[in-house]
Amino acid sequence: MRVLIPGPLRDYTANAAAVSADGHTLGSLLAELDRRFPGFRFRIIDEQGRIRRHIKFFVDGVQANDLNPTLDNVAEVMIVCALSGG
Amino acid sequence: MAKGDISRGRRATLLIATRKGLWQLGTDATRRQWRLAGPHFLGHVVHHCIADPRDGRTMLAAARTGHLGPTIFRSADRGRTWHEAKRPPAFREGSGRVVDHSFWLAPGHASEPGIWYAGTSPQGLFRSADGGATWDGVDGFNEHPMRKAWCGGDQDGTPDGPKLHSILIDPRDPDHMYIGMSSGGVFESANRGAAWRPLNAGVKADFLPEPTPEFGHDPHCVRLHPVLPDRLYQQNHCGIYRLDRPAERWQDIGASMPKSVGPIGFPMVVHPRDPDTLWVFPMDGTKVWPRTSPAGKPAVYRSVNGGKSWQRQATGLPKTQAWLTVKRQAMTADQGTPVGVYFGTTSGEIWGSRDEGRTWKCLAAHLPHVYAIEVA
Numbered sequence: 001m002r003v004l005i006p007g008p009l010r011d012y013t014a015n016a017a018a019v020s021a022d023g024h025t026l027g028s029l030l031a032e033l034d035r036r037f038p039g040f041r042f043r044i045i046d047e048q049g050r051i052r053r054h055i056k057f058f059v060d061g062v063q064a065n066d067l068n069p070t071l072d073n074v075a076e077v078m079i080v081c082a083l084s085g086g
Numbered sequence: 087m088a089k090g091d092i093s094r095g096r097r098a099t100l101l102i103a104t105r106k107g108l109w110q111l112g113t114d115a116t117r118r119q120w121r122l123a124g125p126h127f128l129g130h131v132v133h134h135c136i137a138d139p140r141d142g143r144t145m146l147a148a149a150r151t152g153h154l155g156p157t158i159f160r161s162a163d164r165g166r167t168w169h170e171a172k173r174p175p176a177f178r179e180g181s182g183r184v185v186d187h188s189f190w191l192a193p194g195h196a197s198e199p200g201i202w203y204a205g206t207s208p209q210g211l212f213r214s215a216d217g218g219a220t221w222d223g224v225d226g227f228n229e230h231p232m233r234k235a236w237c238g239g240d241q242d243g244t245p246d247g248p249k250l251h252s253i254l255i256d257p258r259d260p261d262h263m264y265i266g267m268s269s270g271g272v273f274e275s276a277n278r279g280a281a282w283r284p285l286n287a288g289v290k291a292d293f294l295p296e297p298t299p300e301f302g303h304d305p306h307c308v309r310l311h312p313v314l315p316d317r318l319y320q321q322n323h324c325g326i327y328r329l330d331r332p333a334e335r336w337q338d339i340g341a342s343m344p345k346s347v348g349p350i351g352f353p354m355v356v357h358p359r360d361p362d363t364l365w366v367f368p369m370d371g372t373k374v375w376p377r378t379s380p381a382g383k384p385a386v387y388r389s390v391n392g393g394k395s396w397q398r399q400a401t402g403l404p405k406t407q408a409w410l411t412v413k414r415q416a417m418t419a420d421q422g423t424p425v426g427v428y429f430g431t432t433s434g435e436i437w438g439s440r441d442e443g444r445t446w447k448c449l450a451a452h453l454p455h456v457y458a459i460e461v462a
Contacts, residue, residue: 047176081153
């Protein structure tokens with residue numbers, strides 16, 4: 001599937017705005033991305049496995065509230081850095 | 087190479103950590119001309135950057151962004167190139183706790199190259215044994231059954247989060263450590279962080295129902311004197327204190343400050359060679375705590391007798407309508423003769439004195455909100 005990478009995370013992806021990756025769930029997709037881009041996951045998922053405050057995930061346009069959604073037949077995961085102010 | 091040792095013709099650099107990135111302000115041994123370089127990590131919130139006095143090359147920077155979680159960057163070439171930590175400080179999975187940011191970085195004992203400590207917000211203590219590449223929690227503190235009672239909740243404490251700061255290693259004994267917490271107080275460990283005990287007797291906590299509790303205090307900055315390690319100073323929410331070990335009771339040395347100025351502030355700096363000389367930067371702690379220079383007239387105050395008396399040092403600083411705020415990590419000193427003293431403001435100015443505070447000069451302006459400065 002295609003994963004859209006927001007600007008603040010592109011240091012990890014050599015400035016790529018989108019990458020192709022696989023995963024059965026959102027959690028396993030992020031594990032795969034962290035293997036390829038070390039450090040990527042911790043910047044957006046905290047040590048308790050929760051999505052950080054200003055990060056949003058959209059799975060084929062539907063917002064995910066945790067890492068459990070399955071990604072079977074999903075075409076696109078979009079990572080969004082929401083407004084953080086200041 | 088000693089931290090900030092500008093003697094014998096060596097250059098010095100101020101590492102300026104700001105809300106929007108990291109800058110370096112360099113000078114030669116004369117300390118007359120300064121040159122600003124940077125930014126590094128533009129847009130990152132850099133809470134602290136410090137050089138390793140044990141090798142003169144390694145630098146660590148604690149950073150996060152408005153969106154992204156906290157991490158630590160490491161340089162092995164004095165800041166020319168940086169690499170992210172492979173495993174930044176993080177609480178134990180299942181603990182329910184989350185590191186918001188790493189706040190205070192401290193190189194370990196001189197005999198232990200590669201050992202570093204980090205204090206976080208909310209209060210956590212972490213150690214790296216590989217020069218900052220990977221970090222583990224110091225369980226003796228993070229998992230201590232009294233930790234929550236000592237610190238309060240993770241939402242308590244200073245406006246931008248409660249902090250573990252002032253990680254002090256006894257230069258005679260790497261197992262002997264102190265930490266400061268806002269809130270929580272000063273704590274001591276004699277066994278490398280495996281066990282801790284509060285060390286707050288004599289310190290006021292007038293914001294609590296019990297004004298002289300065993301813990302729950304608000305030290306803003308604690309310093310250990312490098313050549314007299316039994317001498318501790320602290321700038322506290324409730325005044326300025328000194329402790330001469332093995333005594334257990336802090337002595338109030340803020341009462342000798344002028345009443346019109348008061349004993350409130352955040353940073354504190356000790357002279358690198360004279361244990362009786364220290365500097366503070368008073369701020370207004372009345373009523374709603376403006377945290378600005380009292381009456382808009384900024385001044386550094388120096389004591390040369392361990393806090394028995396204080397002298398105002400304001401020559402060169404603005405005389406009026408200057409509402410400066412200096413955070414707890416934003417004041418430091420070099421090792422020169424005479425000692426250079428420096429502070430950075432939340433309004434983005436760096437001020438320096440190359441004569442131990444007698445005269446001041448603005449070295450840089452228009453920077454972002456300054457969080458910390460250190461001499462490298």
